[in-house]
Amino acid sequence: MTPAITGTAEAANPDRAADFLKEAADALGLSGWVEMTESGGAGEGRVCFGAEGREDVLGEFVAHLHRGSAVVSLEGLSVAWGQVAEPGEHFLIHYP
16 A cells, blocks of 8 residues: 545645646655646636655655745645555646
8 A cells, every 4th residue: 555645725826736736746756636626716726636655755745735835825725644555657637
């Protein structure tokens, strides 16, 4: 079994948030996915994501998400820890 996380967050710009998650996951060598849903006006919405990899690296990923960046802020970040039997090979963005 491989350690994994799933989570959700509100984002002012879900497209940028999805790119931010993918770039962070790729830099850390994690596999997984992110999916965007728009809600409300001005492109606001939610991102849902999952990532798999070593537990310590997943911890770095979560810390990075909490820090955000100059252009991306994830509000109401919620993360649940678990395991997957067969991890994926890449981190993918699922577009609505």
